[in-house]
Amino acid sequence: DAGITQSPRHKVTETGTPVTLRCHQTENHRYMYWYRQDPGHGLRLIHYSYGVKDTDKGEVSDGYSVSRSKTEDFLLTLESATSSQTSVYFCAARDLGNTIYFGEGSWLTVV
């Protein structure tokens, strides 16, 4: 258990509004990730971080931004939510043994 908590766990928002999802870890892992999971797709990487203030894009980064001002927190922001961003979002962290631990997910519905 890497002590990963996500908030909020569920959110309904309107198209065009900004949304921020928070991921918090307690194990001081360097690498953190944001994925989205949709029916018919495997988990897809949105953004990842390899340290404080060090982030990079994943395969589906358009419409998303991230920030990591502290080791323990990794924020995912949807600048202007669209219906195509309705999804389940998972945060993850990687330990030194390369095991990846996932949070419990954040269910986002954009109406």
Add this chain to the structure above:
Amino acid sequence: KNQVEQSPQSLIILEGKNCTLQCNYTVSPFSNLRWYKQDTGRGPVSLTIMTFSENTKSNGRYTATLDADTKQSSLHITASQLSDSASYICVVSAQSGAGSYQLTFGKGTKLSVIP
């Protein structure tokens, strides 16, 4: 393009029976292969991780095998229990730089164990 294909997409078995899930991959350069279990409404949880040199790894009633030559892996579940009902996800890692890895996820096999 790196790809991971899992089969079957879904599977229903009787409690107490064994089953085997398959994973074929085209990922390069291969670093390791992981199996995850994802309960409905929860995040994935790691079952096993295998490197190139490992042929088999067990975690309780779960046994994963890896054939790096044919780029195939299987997850065998022995004496299934109702709690094994979940999606099982195969994830293959490719090293993309110093300390950096690219993960390719399969779409998962949805297993239902019925009494």
